Every structure is written in C-alpha cells, then in structure tokens.
Amino acid sequence: MQRILITGALGQIGSELVVALRERYGCDAVVASDIRMTPARDADGTGPFELLDCTDFRQIQETVRRYDIDTIYHLAALLSAVAEEKPRVAWDVNMGGFYKVLEVARESKCAVFHPSSIGAFGPSTPRDGTPQDTIQRPTTMYGVTKVAGELLCDYYYTRFGVDTRGVRYPGLISYVAPPGGGTTDYAVEIFYEAIRNQRYSCFLEADTCLDMMYMPDAIKAAIDLMEADASRLVHRNAFNVAAANFTPETLAAEIRKHIPEFVIKYNVDPVRQAIADSWPASIDDSTAREEWDWAPSYDLETMTTDMLENLRKKLG
Ligand code: NAD
Ligand code: SER
Numbered sequence: 488m489q490r491i492l493i494t495g496a497l498g499q500i501g502s503e504l505v506v507a508l509r510e511r512y513g514c515d516a517v518v519a520s521d522i523r524m525t526p527a528r529d530a531d532g533t534g535p536f537e538l539l540d541c542t543d544f545r546q547i548q549e550t551v552r553r554y555d556i557d558t559i560y561h562l563a564a565l566l567s568a569v570a571e572e573k574p575r576v577a578w579d580v581n582m583g584g585f586y587k588v589l590e591v592a593r594e595s596k597c598a599v600f601h602p603s604s605i606g607a608f609g610p611s612t613p614r615d616g617t618p619q620d621t622i623q624r625p626t627t628m629y630g631v632t633k634v635a636g637e638l639l640c641d642y643y644y645t646r647f648g649v650d651t652r653g654v655r656y657p658g659l660i661s662y663v664a665p666p667g668g669g670t671t672d673y674a675v676e677i678f679y680e681a682i683r684n685q686r687y688s689c690f691l692e693a694d695t696c697l698d699m700m701y702m703p704d705a706i707k708a709a710i711d712l713m714e715a716d717a718s719r720l721v722h723r724n725a726f727n728v729a730a731a732n733f734t735p736e737t738l739a740a741e742i743r744k745h746i747p748e749f750v751i752k753y754n755v756d757p758v759r760q761a762i763a764d765s766w767p768a769s770i771d772d773s774t775a776r777e778e779w780d781w782a783p784s785y786d787l788e789t790m791t792t793d794m795l796e797n798l799r800k801k802l803g
Pocket of ligand 2: 657659671
C-alpha cells in the first residue's frame with residue numbers, strides 16, 4: 488500500500504492532486520502538507536494535514552517516519568515571477584528544500600515526484616519543438632533551480648537508487664486554486680475576468696506563444712508517471728509534457744466563442760514578458776509518449792469549455 492506525502496499541497500497543483508490521490512489510494516494514505524494553513528486546515532478536509540516547512544530537514548524526516556511514507560510528491564516551490572522578485576528565498580526554498588526532501592527520501596527509501604518546468608529552458612534552447620534533451624541555460628532563478636533539481640533527481644537515482652521521476656510542466660490552467668505567481672498566470676486570470684467583467688488586461692504581449700495544460704491532464708501526468716513501468720523509463724526525470732499551445736490572442740478568441748462581448752487589452756509587464764520570451768514557444772513531448780504512454784485529454788477548445796462551465800458554477 489502506498490503512503491504518500493505531498494509538500495506545498497495547498498497550491499494550484501496540490502489542491503487537486505490531494506483529491507485525486509485520495510480517491511485512488513484512500514484518504515488516510517495521503518498526507519497533505521504546506522507551510523501555511525487554510526481556515527479549513529486541510530487541502531480538502533478528508534485526510535491528514537501537517538504544517539511542514541520543506542526547508543526544515545527534521546520536520547520532513549519526522550513526518551515521513553511518523554506516517555511511514557514511501558512516496559513524496561514535492562510541490563513546494565516559488566514560481567517564476569515571485570522567484571525573480573525574491574531570488575534568495577527562491578534558492579533556499581526551491582533548491583534547499585528539494586535537497587532536504589531528497590536526503591529524507593534516500594534515508595527512508597521513498598520515491599519522489601519532482602515537477603520541473605518549461606522554465607528549465609533558456610534563450611539558447613531551440614525555441615520551436617524543443618527536444619527532450621537539449622541546451623538548458625535558463626536566465627531566471629526559477630529556471631536555475633529547476634535545472635539543478637532535474638540534475639539532482641538523476642544524481643539521487645544513479646548514485647543512491649532513489650526512485651525519482653518528474654515532468655517539465657508547461658503553464659497550468661485550473662479553476663480550483665489560484666496560481667502562485669508565475670509567468671503563465673494570465674491564462675488563468677483571463678477566465679475569471681472574462682466571466683466577471685467581460686474584459687481582461689493581459690501582462691504578456693498578444694503574440695507570446697507558450698505551451699499550456701489543463702489541470703486534469705497535469706494530475707494525470709504525475710500519477711501516470713509515478714505508476715509507470717520503471718523498466719520502460721530511459722529518462723525517468725524531466726519529461727517534456729505538452730497539451731495545448733497558444734498566445735493570449737488565440738485564447739481570447741476561443742473565449743469569445745462563449746462570451747462574444749469579451750475584450751482583451753494589453754498592459755505588458757516587462758519582467759514577466761522577458762521571462763516568457765526566454766522560454767520555448769513549443770516543446771516536443773514524444774519521449775514521454777514513447778516511454779510511459781503520455782497523452783493529454785484536453786486541447787484548447789475542450790479546456791476552454793470546461794473552464795468556463797466550472798468557473799461559472801464556482802463564481803455563482
Ligand atoms: P503554488 O505556488 O500554487 O503552490 C506552492 C505551495 O508551496 C504553496 O501552497 C506554498 O504555501 C507552498 N510553500 C512555499 N514555500 C514552502 C515551504 N518552505 N515549505 C512548504 N511549502 C511551501 O505552486 P504550484 O503551481 O502548485 O506548483 C507546484 C510545483 O509545480 C512547483 O515546483 C512549480 O515550480 C511546479 N510547476 C508549476 C507550474 C504551474 O503552472 N503551476 C508549471 C510548471 C511547474
Ligand atoms: N507556470 C509556471 C510559471 O509561470 C511555469 O513553471 O512560473
């Protein structure tokens with residue numbers, strides 16, 4: 488039986504991953520944790536929750552021992568825009584925290600899921616159809632920590648036999664929890680504003696093309712990879728995964744099919760634009776498709792329909 492610990496469980500991914508894993512493995516088998524608490528104390532209120540700072544080795548160690556954890560989904564991190572504002576904190580949390588999680592995993596023989604990002608690439612990376620194995624010279628602190636995290640995953644697997652696995656997520660779109668301060672947050676905000684005010688002021692330029700993914704596919708990717716047949720995994724870590732590819736203008740046009748009066752304007756934030764410009768316009772995820780049968784269920788059209796339907800219910 489799996490005993491799972493999720494760090495950063497109250498964030499955008501964790502809020503839905505906790506629910507999905509509890510449905511799959513049982514409520515008591517999944518320990519949600521975060522450095523903060525919601526008023527309800529828990530991600531979904533159906534299972535154990537621990538206040539846990541991932542930069543505190545003893546706290547991780549005690550939690551893993553107390554619950555007899557064998558798998559850690561390590562989600563705690565600062566996202567790209569916040570990390571550019573606070574690079575020192577980003578290094579401490581994204582790098583220091585992950586190193587401690589890996590050390591506990593080594594000691595307690597846990598498997599580890601590590602979400603890397605398209606932010607692990609940089610301006611010298613081939614920009615279109617970015618291959619699985621290619622140049623990685625990111626120009627952001629977020630990217631630096633993601634590349635180092637990918638390398639640490641490989642190191643802990645080859646050196647210590649820790650079962651590390653991970654993907655490079657594109658921008659993630661969801662209606663459950665708000666995004667945590669990334670460069671791709673516009674693709675979530677736009678839906679809220681389209682429903683509330685039928686207008687949105689976008690902080691990226693109209694033609695900024697990036698890969699994006701709907702949260703159900705992101706959750707599926709994490710669980711499918713962690714359950715994949717290890718003998719098929721040549722790469723194990725940092726798999727490119729993609730689902731949809733669009734610009735703010737294309738997304739606005741898709742939303743307009745449902746809300747014809749929707750208007751998008753642009754008030755570009757130079758910091759986040761520079762980050763987006765340093766990332767690939769599109770990535771090639773054929774390696775994930777080959778090694779563990781990765782296939783997304785949502786494209787731009789089906790995601791937009793589902794987002795609007797669920798967000799309308801949520802916002803009343
Ligand atoms: P998020 O910002 O929504 O959530 C992160 C959570 O970590 C927050 O709840 C926060 O309270 C918690 N946290 C921060 N510092 C902590 C600490 N010291 N100890 C414990 N918890 C701490 O992030 P997310 O979108 O859920 O992303 C999770 C992971 O996935 C991150 O590694 C992120 O880089 C990666 N990722 C996310 C996206 C995306 O679009 N959301 C894309 C690519 C990769
Ligand atoms: N969505 C994330 C961000 O913008 C990508 O890792 O930071």
